[in-house]
Amino acid sequence: MLINNWYVLGLSEQVKDEPVGVHALGQDFVLFRDNDGKAHCLSDTCVHRGGSLCRGKVIGGAVECPYHGWRYSGDGACVEIPSLGPDAKIPRRARVDSYPTEERYGWIWAFLGDLPEDERPPLPEFFPEHDMEQGEWKFVRGEMEFDCNWVRAIENGVDRTHAIWVHTDFGNPEHRIPKPFQVEDDGVSLYCRGKSKPVNKRGVWRDEIPDDRDERENAVRIFIPAPSIRIEMYMQPPKSMFIVTGYTPIDEHRTRLIFTHARNFLTDDKYDADTLNRMFTVLNEDKIILDRLKPQRVPPLLSDELLLDSDRHGVMFRQKVKEREAQGDAIDQSAMQGEDEYARVIPSPARRADPKNWVLRPVIMRKSVDKHDA
Ligand code: FES
Ligand SMILES: [Fe+2]
Structure with missing residues (x-):
């Protein structure tokens, strides 16, 4: 499975005012809409203690973890930690990966990968x-x-x-x-x-x-x-x-x-x-x-x-696809097989721009590919 591609994660009509969970590329994501109706895609795993965000609620345009109420905005930043009180400084590592999202053709697309905007491919033009x-x-x-x-x-x-x-x-x-x-x-x-x-x-x-x-x-x-x-x-x-x-x-x-x-x-x-x-x-x-x-x-x-x-x-x-695998875009699923101590995530553009201060580890990528007779 390749990262750094646009993927269709759902039909626009499926995402209304509740968060929606999607499993893709072996990972969990949450889709939700902010106050302006813009769709967002975040890694589903709350960095506090692993709550699944898609089981929470959308409150004030942010997604709220169902476990202890941390809220994440569309850019993945945690904007509220209720147990710290209203004036507390939010730790820098309180953030989840957020993926560029576009709605087109009645579909919600997310770019699952960490390329900066100027290196991302355009979405296909289906109906010129x-x-x-x-x-x-x-x-x-x-x-x-x-x-x-x-x-x-x-x-x-x-x-x-x-x-x-x-x-x-x-x-x-x-x-x-x-x-x-x-x-x-x-x-x-x-x-x-x-x-x-x-x-x-x-x-x-x-x-x-x-x-x-x-x-x-x-x-x-x-x-x-x-x-x-x-x-x-x-x-x-x-x-x-x-x-x-x-x-x-x-x-x-x-x-x-x-x-x-x-x-x-x-x-x-x-x-x-x-x-x-x-x-x-x-x-x-x-x-x-x-x-x-x-x-x-x-x-x-x-x-x-x-x-x-x-x-x-x-x-x-x-x-x-083999060429993309050879370039290092393939997730190494077998290297993570049976891993039950880490929640891993596909790296997002913000992670590439600032590689430190993340709680969850990135997925393991395949370094080299099987030889093939292309
Ligand atoms: S696990 Fe999400 S708020 Fe505690
Ligand atoms: Fe067919």
Whole structure:
């Protein structure tokens, strides 16, 4: 699992006036909103004696620990220690790690890492204006968990040959050999454009899709420093849809997927339930496969599986992850296995700027990676 990435930690609508706990990258976080409604993400562990902040309350725009009432503001600083009285000086070490947070596309993103602002990658632009100028757009959102490593889940999201085997409603058995495709690497994303049958003609979508649909274009982009995928599908111009999915490792063996589905056809509210139903049908079909993949993580060597050229998009992503691991961005989960005396945290930008005066220890990072045949 990589630090120094943007991760989707939840849907905006899930964080209201109570703190919300999220497990990601093997760590616990708390999301809450301040008095202006701005979302914040802090390490969940109170530095007093380990209370879980997400079990507390939001009071005056700060999150209050349920154990002895210490309050932390959005920047992670402790602003009140009730047992010391109102005029007491708050110790400098009374702070928790706070992670840069952005809300976009109906999602709450947090940058889990310690890079200063000018070194952080930008968030992906999922809905650029030129794609959204045709008609009115309707969005639906949801989430799903898979029992597999996040890299496995992303590889599945761009797999061009699984649809006819896994998905009952799309994928054309006459096109089991994928058409040639190119993958462009622009440094922060891997972009693949091709042609395929975009969606099924079942139910209320039947009249939205032309009969020559095999010739429709689609494009799939994986964003690397904000693990997510954007799928564009052009139906009958100007009818299109975009599916964007954020992938967040819960731990090494579980992945949370959050999706937004955007469509510019059948935009009445009454079609939302049908759209969600289609998304969950597809995701449940993927889940049946992903929950039982072996190994749950991607094996260390490419030669540990028998990969084909049609797997190239996912394999290129796999190699990008290996590069980031080699740069020292990977958490060493096995080095912390069985540790029950320390609560560790992913280092935040404030910790890098001022490395002393923190109570909790940082997670252990992998110094070097397995050799691989990239
Ligand atoms: S453990 Fe949080 S206030 Fe004591
Ligand atoms: Fe799938």
